[in-house]
Amino acid sequence: MKTIEQNFAVPFRYGVYFTEGLFQPENTMLTDVLAQDNSASCRKVLFVIDSGVAEASPGLLEQINSYTSAHAQALQQVAEPLILPGGEDSKNDPEHLQTILAGINQFGVCRHSYLIAIGGGALLDLAGFAAAIAHRGIRLVRIPTTVLSQNDSGVGVKNSINAFGKKNFLGTFAPPFAVINDSNFLLTLEDRDWRSGISEAIKVALIKDEAFYQSIKQDARKLAQRDMATMQQLIHRCAELHVEHIGGLDPFEMGSSRPLDFGHWAAHKLEQLTKYSLRHGEAVAIGIALDVTYSWLQGMINAPEHDEILALLQELGFNLFVPELVQQGEDGQLSVIRGLTEFREHLGGQLTIMLLSRIGTGVEVHHMNPELVEQAIRFLQKKQQPHTQPQV
Amino acid sequence: MKTIEQNFAVPFRYGVYFTEGLFQPENTMLTDVLAQDNSASCRKVLFVIDSGVAEASPGLLEQINSYTSAHAQALQQVAEPLILPGGEDSKNDPEHLQTILAGINQFGVCRHSYLIAIGGGALLDLAGFAAAIAHRGIRLVRIPTTVLSQNDSGVGVKNSINAFGKKNFLGTFAPPFAVINDSNFLLTLEDRDWRSGISEAIKVALIKDEAFYQSIKQDARKLAQRDMATMQQLIHRCAELHVEHIGGLDPFEMGSSRPLDFGHWAAHKLEQLTKYSLRHGEAVAIGIALDVTYSWLQGMINAPEHDEILALLQELGFNLFVPELVQQGEDGQLSVIRGLTEFREHLGGQLTIMLLSRIGTGVEVHHMNPELVEQAIRFLQKKQQPHTQPQV
Incomplete structure (x- = not known):
């Protein structure tokens, strides 16, 4: 019987945006970026935040809460942000992946909702992998906070966790919805992370x-x-x-x-x-x-x-x-x-x-x-x- | 600073092939299909087989071994086939996913090697998910053995397992390298699976x-x-x-x-x-x-x-x-x-x-x-x- 040929191309598009003070009330970059989805209704959003970033920027959680309250017509947090450890070592622990997936399930984050991940490259890799496999892919906005993630890993199309003692053994190619580089995060970096x-x-x-x-x-x-x-x-x-x-x-x-x-x-x-x-x-x-x-x-x-x-x-x-x-x-x-x-x-x-x-x-x-x-x-x-x- | 725009399209192509007796010595469909990769060297292959199919076709494992021995210049099994339970219920058990991933790791199956999955839609979903996330995607050849998988799920671009009590909660879109429908497998089906x-x-x-x-x-x-x-x-x-x-x-x-x-x-x-x-x-x-x-x-x-x-x-x-x-x-x-x-x-x-x-x-x-x-x-x-x- 005749072979059936499948043949198609999938187009991908995203922007890498630059700003300072993304969550300051008057900064509309995030809502402008989300508005690209042309959705008439309010967007469901779940934040995942690197614990190192949350500690280094003590006002961050409050800022995000004020910001989403002020822009409630554009986006709605489905739950308090999930705070997870960053750093490559956190990619070795499958529990962190499970935490994000459980949140996506529990709070009804769908394929047209957003996971917004704030952190270094490792946290972004982990959150990106969760976003890529839940419901076969929910939308991901990356907010990289280190030099490395802002200039390399955070702007690309990959995600991963480690397994079997091997770096990035599990992962996918999944372009983000958008990447937003906020240089204010760089102010809080240790010298090692600035240099790295x-x-x-x-x-x-x-x-x-x-x-x-x-x-x-x-x-x-x-x-x-x-x-x-x-x-x-x-x-x-x-x-x-x-x-x-x-x-x-x-x-x-x-x-x-x-x-x-x-x-x-x-x-x-x-x-x-x-x-x-x-x-x-x-x-x-x-x-x-x-x-x-x-x-x-x-x-x-x-x-x-x-x-x-x-x-x-x-x-x-x-x-x-x-x-x-x-x-x-x-x-x-x-x-x-x-x-x-x-x-x-x-x-x-x-x-x-x-x-x-x-x-x-x-x-x-x-x-x-x-x-x-x-x-x-x-x-x-x-x-x-x-x-x-x-x-x- | 100026926004950086990313914009590309990823092309995908695969064939759905039809045959009878895929592993009979004189049948060259599998080796012909693999030869499309234009690789000069022998291909590493790991078979994953639905235990229901292995039971219903008692000679299958031997046939596969003879076939790969006879075509040793084209493909090489990296290990004995992994035999895993089929049926939707098997997608609820994360251990099966782990078994396939461990095999991929242990036997050095790389992004240019092949996972060849033989079974019903559930086994193909499971094996497809493992193939999609190991090393960010290794090549997958699907050999669907039921009416359902030969005419629907097996010829598409999705994979999945169940989680949080929800069908297909985890998965990706990942086009296969090829799909081969062997009608001989249909002879062994229970009436339920023939009809289904x-x-x-x-x-x-x-x-x-x-x-x-x-x-x-x-x-x-x-x-x-x-x-x-x-x-x-x-x-x-x-x-x-x-x-x-x-x-x-x-x-x-x-x-x-x-x-x-x-x-x-x-x-x-x-x-x-x-x-x-x-x-x-x-x-x-x-x-x-x-x-x-x-x-x-x-x-x-x-x-x-x-x-x-x-x-x-x-x-x-x-x-x-x-x-x-x-x-x-x-x-x-x-x-x-x-x-x-x-x-x-x-x-x-x-x-x-x-x-x-x-x-x-x-x-x-x-x-x-x-x-x-x-x-x-x-x-x-x-x-x-x-x-x-x-x-x-």
């Missing part, structure tokens, strides 16, 4: 945009000193590069190529090996240092550019080495090397790793030489020694 | 295709007597209508309209109220009878067509009534009425119910009158009485 997200900007600059790299280098001191205007510019450009890339060839990553994952094969494994005590951005900085050093040892990038990149990471306050880089598994191999296999298994298809031929230009390879990886690690260990004593 | 899926054909015929309805009516006796050629034709046309509809305006159901859910608001609730002892197709037959009767009481469809549809359902052996239709909740209201709210919450947006103005033509309404629903239920109760005694 800069590594993703360096990453995307290194593989795609030399001019952006040069501007980061020029602004390094201001960034380290927490100059807000400089940081806002960095976030905007970095988010723009991520959005452009994702909307490009392969938004749902059906092929093997993952240019945006430069520096990430080691980073993901290091997060796990350090039991998520490393921030994602800190792990990415080390992953970049490792793959740039490997690129140099491989004869790709030249020595001055290699030195310069490592110097920039250090000037911004990043470590280039953690003891877990030289941790050995039972087979005597460096544990981090296992990250290559896990990276391939997670992404699927042929191993595809982005390396650098020069600043601004990435090159994909399909093989990494374990001896050369170890050599690169030893180089970083030595380079780091003046700063910290590795506990090997 | 015919209700979905009547459903889609009633709302979309009068000629198809007339052909089902003409073939009713042959279908009831398990004439295979007639059933194959019914399945092909029904699958075709479903595939066409899904690929049409709104594959991922972002709007409020759900024409294909004709008869389903009551069906979903009845499955839950009967603790899933009703097959989905049996529940749909009752749901159709109910909404057709409501359409008639409402003055939409005329009496002769109403009579004729109920007569066809009965000729095929469907019940038009179960005692759970008149079960009352604590508030004294019929429990099934609560299904309207759950239906709306699950789909989102405005309540939108498909009714009939005539055979072949559906009409959407946004309100159902509870008294009229009850009147329709009483009508069906009375009509059924010659056949079974409702235990009220």
Whole structure:
């Protein structure tokens, strides 16, 4: 009997908006964004908030309550916000997922209602996964509160939790309804979280945009000193590069190529090996240092550019080495090397790793030489020694 | 700062293939279908099989093993097939989902590997959900084994499990890599499962295709007597209508309209109220009878067509009534009425119910009158009485 062919394309559209003081009474960005759904009736909304954000911004819950009361014709909270712990470690606990799903069920949040998630990348990943699988997908508004989530993870199309000891083992591709970056949240960040997200900007600059790299280098001191205007510019450009890339060839990553994952094969494994005590951005900085050093040892990038990149990471306050880089598994191999296999298994298809031929230009390879990886690690260990004593 | 706009469309394509004896050594359909990925290397494959199918087809596991051995250059089983219970009730047990995810993890099934699921609609829903969320989506080949799954659920783009006592509470939209309908599996079906899926054909015929309805009516006796050629034709046309509809305006159901859910608001609730002892197709037959009767009481469809549809359902052996239709909740209201709210919450947006103005033509309404629903239920109760005694 004749084969039946199915063939369609699903269009997706969302905006990444920038503001300051989103929940101040006169700020209409949120209601304007929600009004894009052209709904005549009031919208049901459930907030999910990162406990770290709620603590760092003590007035936030009251502000949100006043805001939704003042805009009661546009949106209605179905319940008090759910407050959940943030940070990568919270993605290891399936109970948090269950809490959000139970709220969606109990409070009748439907496919045309909104989950509004406020927090760092981990909280957004978790809330996004819940939103993606409840009723086969309810609308999600992301309000990222860290540099990392405002310039990278929060503006993309993925969500996830960890399982089987593997980062992001469970998740989906699910574009948000909208993303709103409120720079006031950045004021409350610890230095670690302020710094952490800069590594993703360096990453995307290194593989795609030399001019952006040069501007980061020029602004390094201001960034380290927490100059807000400089940081806002960095976030905007970095988010723009991520959005452009994702909307490009392969938004749902059906092929093997993952240019945006430069520096990430080691980073993901290091997060796990350090039991998520490393921030994602800190792990990415080390992953970049490792793959740039490997690129140099491989004869790709030249020595001055290699030195310069490592110097920039250090000037911004990043470590280039953690003891877990030289941790050995039972087979005597460096544990981090296992990250290559896990990276391939997670992404699927042929191993595809982005390396650098020069600043601004990435090159994909399909093989990494374990001896050369170890050599690169030893180089970083030595380079780091003046700063910290590795506990090997 | 300037808003960043994201805008893209994701293309999806898959075929629904028809065969007999898929795992006979000389049948190359499976390897031909997998070869569409243009991969040069051998494909990793994990089979997930409905225990009911494994029991009804005792040689199946051996056949699959011989088949994969004979085609070792094309595909490689990463482990023995996972055998899991089928039937809607199995979607209530999160352990089954966990079993499949653990297998995907343990055996290194990646985003370019395949989960091949063989079974009825429930097993395919469950396996499809696991495939959709592991590594953010691994490739899924569905091999539906019942009439219902071959002509409806198995050829679409959804997956799900039940949660919080609600059918399909968790799930995603995730088009399969391919669907292969092997009619030999139909030979082993119990009469209930042979019959059950015919209700979905009547459903889609009633709302979309009068000629198809007339052909089902003409073939009713042959279908009831398990004439295979007639059933194959019914399945092909029904699958075709479903595939066409899904690929049409709104594959991922972002709007409020759900024409294909004709008869389903009551069906979903009845499955839950009967603790899933009703097959989905049996529940749909009752749901159709109910909404057709409501359409008639409402003055939409005329009496002769109403009579004729109920007569066809009965000729095929469907019940038009179960005692759970008149079960009352604590508030004294019929429990099934609560299904309207759950239906709306699950789909989102405005309540939108498909009714009939005539055979072949559906009409959407946004309100159902509870008294009229009850009147329709009483009508069906009375009509059924010659056949079974409702235990009220």
